[in-house]
Amino acid sequence: MLGMRRVLKRQGMREKLIALSILSLYLNIASLPVYAAEADDNLGEFELETITVEARRPDWEAKLSPGTVTVVRPDDFKGEQKTLADMLLTVPGVHVREVNGKGQYTTVTVRGSTAAQVGVFIDGVLANLGGDAAVDISTIPVKNVERIEIYRGYIPSRFGGTFIGGVINVVTKKPTQSNVSVELGKSSYGGKKGSLEVVAPAGSGSLMLALNHESSDGDFKYENYASQRYVPRCEEQISSREAQISNFNNNNIDVISSSGLVDFNQEQIDYYKSNNDAWVAYVKDSGSSGLANDISANRYNYVEKSVTTIQPVLQQLVDMGIKEQYLDLGYSESGRNSWAIAAETDWKGSALGEGIITDNIKSQILKEYADNTYQSNIDKWQNQADPDKSDTVSNLKKQIAEWQKRLAESKSATRYRKYNDYNNTDAIIKWQNEDWVIKGTYKKIDRHLPDSLWGGGGYTMAPESNNVDLYDVFYYDSRRQDQETYTLMTQNRHQSCKLEWGWMVDYQKQDKKYNAERILPNSNPAQDWDLAHTPLREWSNYNSNKGNIQIDGSYKLSEKSMLDFQMNYSKERLKIEGSNMDKVLQGDDANSILAQMRDQYDQDILNLQIQNSITLDDKATWVLTPALRYNQSKITGYSNGKRFDQGTFNWLQPQQSQLDSKTTWQLALKKEFSEDFAMRMTGGTYYRLLNMTEIAGDGAGILPAPANKNGGNSLFPRPEEGKQFDISAIFKSNFLGASNSTTLTYYWRDSEYMLQLVRAGKDYWCYFNDNRGTAKGVELQSSLKWAKFDLDVSATYLKTKLDRMNSIAGQPYYGIWATYQPEWEGNIRLTYHPTDQFESFLEAHYTDEYFTNDSKSSANSEEAYLSGKPVDNLLVYNAGIKLKPKKNCQFVFGVNDIFNKGPEMKIKARIAGYGTGYINPEFPIQGRTYYVTAKFDF
Numbered sequence: 001m002l003g004m005r006r007v008l009k010r011q012g013m014r015e016k017l018i019a020l021s022i023l024s025l026y027l028n029i030a031s032l033p034v035y036a037a038e039a040d041d042n043l044g045e046f047e048l049e050t051i052t053v054e055a056r057r058p059d060w061e062a063k064l065s066p067g068t069v070t071v072v073r074p075d076d077f078k079g080e081q082k083t084l085a086d087m088l089l090t091v092p093g094v095h096v097r098e099v100n101g102k103g104q105y106t107t108v109t110v111r112g113s114t115a116a117q118v119g120v121f122i123d124g125v126l127a128n129l130g131g132d133a134a135v136d137i138s139t140i141p142v143k144n145v146e147r148i149e150i151y152r153g154y155i156p157s158r159f160g161g162t163f164i165g166g167v168i169n170v171v172t173k174k175p176t177q178s179n180v181s182v183e184l185g186k187s188s189y190g191g192k193k194g195s196l197e198v199v200a201p202a203g204s205g206s207l208m209l210a211l212n213h214e215s216s217d218g219d220f221k222y223e224n225y226a227s228q229r230y231v232p233r234c235e236e237q238i239s240s241r242e243a244q245i246s247n248f249n250n251n252n253i254d255v256i257s258s259s260g261l262v263d264f265n266q267e268q269i270d271y272y273k274s275n276n277d278a279w280v281a282y283v284k285d286s287g288s289s290g291l292a293n294d295i296s297a298n299r300y301n302y303v304e305k306s307v308t309t310i311q312p313v314l315q316q317l318v319d320m321g322i323k324e325q326y327l328d329l330g331y332s333e334s335g336r337n338s339w340a341i342a343a344e345t346d347w348k349g350s351a352l353g354e355g356i357i358t359d360n361i362k363s364q365i366l367k368e369y370a371d372n373t374y375q376s377n378i379d380k381w382q383n384q385a386d387p388d389k390s391d392t393v394s395n396l397k398k399q400i401a402e403w404q405k406r407l408a409e410s411k412s413a414t415r416y417r418k419y420n421d422y423n424n425t426d427a428i429i430k431w432q433n434e435d436w437v438i439k440g441t442y443k444k445i446d447r448h449l450p451d452s453l454w455g456g457g458g459y460t461m462a463p464e465s466n467n468v469d470l471y472d473v474f475y476y477d478s479r480r481q482d483q484e485t486y487t488l489m490t491q492n493r494h495q496s497c498k499l500e501w502g503w504m505v506d507y508q509k510q511d512k513k514y515n516a517e518r519i520l521p522n523s524n525p526a527q528d529w530d531l532a533h534t535p536l537r538e539w540s541n542y543n544s545n546k547g548n549i550q551i552d553g554s555y556k557l558s559e560k561s562m563l564d565f566q567m568n569y570s571k572e573r574l575k576i577e578g579s580n581m582d583k584v585l586q587g588d589d590a591n592s593i594l595a596q597m598r599d600q601y602d603q604d605i606l607n608l609q610i611q612n613s614i615t616l617d618d619k620a621t622w623v624l625t626p627a628l629r630y631n632q633s634k635i636t637g638y639s640n641g642k643r644f645d646q647g648t649f650n651w652l653q654p655q656q657s658q659l660d661s662k663t664t665w666q667l668a669l670k671k672e673f674s675e676d677f678a679m680r681m682t683g684g685t686y687y688r689l690l691n692m693t694e695i696a697g698d699g700a701g702i703l704p705a706p707a708n709k710n711g712g713n714s715l716f717p718r719p720e721e722g723k724q725f726d727i728s729a730i731f732k733s734n735f736l737g738a739s740n741s742t743t744l745t746y747y748w749r750d751s752e753y754m755l756q757l758v759r760a761g762k763d764y765w766c767y768f769n770d771n772r773g774t775a776k777g778v779e780l781q782s783s784l785k786w787a788k789f790d791l792d793v794s795a796t797y798l799k800t801k802l803d804r805m806n807s808i809a810g811q812p813y814y815g816i817w818a819t820y821q822p823e824w825e826g827n828i829r830l831t832y833h834p835t836d837q838f839e840s841f842l843e844a845h846y847t848d849e850y851f852t853n854d855s856k857s858s859a860n861s862e863e864a865y866l867s868g869k870p871v872d873n874l875l876v877y878n879a880g881i882k883l884k885p886k887k888n889c890q891f892v893f894g895v896n897d898i899f900n901k902g903p904e905m906k907i908k909a910r911i912a913g914y915g916t917g918y919i920n921p922e923f924p925i926q927g928r929t930y931y932v933t934a935k936f937d938f
Helices: 004-030 084-088 227-246 248-259 266-274 276-284 291-297 299-305 307-319 324-329 336-345 359-385 391-411 525-532 587-591 647-651 692-696 861-867
Strands: 068-072 094-097 107-110 118-122 145-152 166-172 179-187 191-202 205-216 221-223 414-416 422-432 436-448 476-496 499-519 539-558 561-578 600-615 622-638 655-672 677-688 720-735 738-759 765-785 789-805 813-816 824-835 838-847 874-886 889-896 907-911 915-919 929-937
Touching (some): 084 094, 084 145, 094 789, 191 929, 266 276, 291 299, 291 359, 359 391, 561 692, 600 692, 622 677, 622 692, 738 789, 861 907
Antiparallel strands (some): 145 166, 179 191, 179 929, 205 422, 221 414, 422 436, 436 476, 476 499, 600 622, 655 677, 677 720, 720 738, 789 813, 789 824, 824 838, 838 874, 874 889, 889 929, 907 915
16 A cells, blocks of 8 residues: 555546546446347358358357457548557556656556567557667547557457567558548648558459558757756855856965965965955966965975975985985885885985985985976966966866856756657558458657666766756766568458468568767766767668468358467567677776677577367357467677677677477457347467567667676577466447447456566666566456437556566566556547538547556655655647538547646656655656548548
8 A cells, every 4th residue: 555645646537437437437337128239240151151251250259359459440540640540548557658758768568567468460460670679659640540449359360470568560551432532731840740541453353552641840848857956056056156267366365375385474474365356466466476486495495394295206216326325114115105205204314314314315305306396386386376367267267167157057946858759651562352462561769769768867866966957967868769661461261161361471561770960078087988889880781571371261060160270470680780889898897797799690480370169069159268378589699700709708609599488378268148248258378589689688778688788698588478368348338329339358367477577777678577567457348329319438447566686686576567558548538420521529538647667676665655756647738620511521620638747747756855756757748739631532
């Protein structure tokens, strides 16, 4: 428990979600009979139908997906400039994380999973590729998409691989009737969208050609919460330096008089301290009454009295040949310090008393030394004591100017997001008939990678430091990423008697380039060296090529049994180039991972799966669906040979492989109690194979992981494992003249060997199998539809528990926070469509608070809560209207985040010297956004 304060804070929204859930459930139960589910769940005898390739899932095929599935159709949001991320927000159990902010790198998690545990497919082809730990869903356009299928828990066998969280399948449109469509859009912060879609008959089928472009400047305003706390720090630093300048003359008077450089009496000291102008004139006077003359006149006394001159005088003795007399005091060529210390303590002791150095020799030495050094002392003190020449004063003035700049910035907390722009272009060409699909796509992404506000975490815990977003704080700045992706897919399907089957071949190529356009100076030379020698930090090229072949189909064993099978084999090669990859370090740095990099990786994956849907009774009310999967991965890493034979680099071999494989199972049971009400239960085990980023890094901060950061060995992380269970109740009813469908699901999942991204050095991160955890919760999805109104509601409750090893060596686990996983999340949308020419909508999305840091720093619940740096809950409202004056044109006007809550997101933390306070999220979220869209069909 985190205390009554937190509970009360969120109680209002939770009560609303709970009440809404109970009300929806009550209405469904009270209004039975019911009529269907979120997918076609009517059960009976299996019958094969005549199908086209696009109709991959006829009625009987829907039974091959017995788990929880939600279908989102982009045409329902036509003209609203929604992204795939926006649409997924409407699905219960799904959480979207805009990792780098709106429109930038965005990932999706399902039922508390990590983003890597979710498989994203496009037309049945796995999109997880190359140097991405998880699919960046911000780069997947929805303009040419027919539907988006979201599977949670039980994953249909037609999707190769086992994904612990779930699967998202994006299905592109099937070319049908001839049409030309043009859509143009404009939005806030320099947002622009444009698309062209042409559909025409071609041979025995239809051809679709589409081109889409989207860009944004992304320079929105936000408030920096650390700024006001930084104001006193700035004022203190300015005041301190001004005081040093004000006391500069008096300080010099004290130093010069106390050191014996000149022979001042107290009356002279008091006079100069009370007459600064007279002191400055005295300092600058090079004549007989100035500082230079007095230092020269007093040089013999100063040298004799000054303890700091003992060492040079002793060197004079050595140069004069008086070395042998002091051998008994410990002098040697390699031990001069011990001799010097002994001589210093005995300078006026027995040595002089014994006449080794006569007074005459001593006076001669001192005079010669004083004559040789007095001019340098004069020059030094004239420059140091003169306010117009002093480096001390000059530096203090520069520091004051810098702190005044910081003060001005801190007093105004308004900031503009930097390096947040992007340009995305994609094209698709798709030809299709009843038996064949041939599709090619091209995607180009050109974007800056926005900087974190935390500057490496500095002001997160200590806002009195420099890192309050006053200026760029990263060594590598203005970082740009260019990415080009090509895909080609050919598919053919056949049907005869009891067998429906097909094959598919696809090829993907991705070139991802990263470049730091600007390298900033760093005040710490040692850190400069470390950063400058870190591999891939200045530039990198990640080139991926992946080929895949798949055979799948269904065989009708009997009137009550349908067998589904799938086999696919893929091979991916990732080649890496980058700065400092061939750097050979010397000395203590030779053991560092910084110079131990692979330049090529291969991954061969084999997936075999078979699934059977069995009707258990004559009335077809019970259906059992067992499934078996075999998943195998072979990872091979290569070194180009420049380093593995270099001394301590022998841990990195020219070629090393790791083979992982396992058989897992799934089981589903469904019962139709009536046409109105059904229940289903699924469970199974999972074995998620690694992706290339977890093996090889991402080319922009994540590096390959050895067993430890010093390169003890080079074994790759192992696949993640887990098991899951869920149970659902499916209702459909008529209520107050509306058709209503509701699904209520309880789920539970346990995961082992979960990969965790760990900071392994000053400027790089690596993946390790450090975590294990459980997730459980409830999902509600309900839809009410009247003649002129639609009301859609989704809500999710999620409770997670996460543990981490104490060390990579496998010590006992300890509890940590599951980050970026809200406990409550919900979406509601009300649509009003009185005519075909007019539609308006209002929607709201609630995201509960979640932790951004996994550390639990204390057993004390409040301290542990604050160490997790929780983001406050967020409630965002969107609204818009759609006008369709003619059948072939539509205009949409809308605003997202009406109350501009995105940029106001806050993180609560314990702040050094300030107690509890707010800081900004690492990447602020874009807020109120106006948009207009015009669409024309020809």
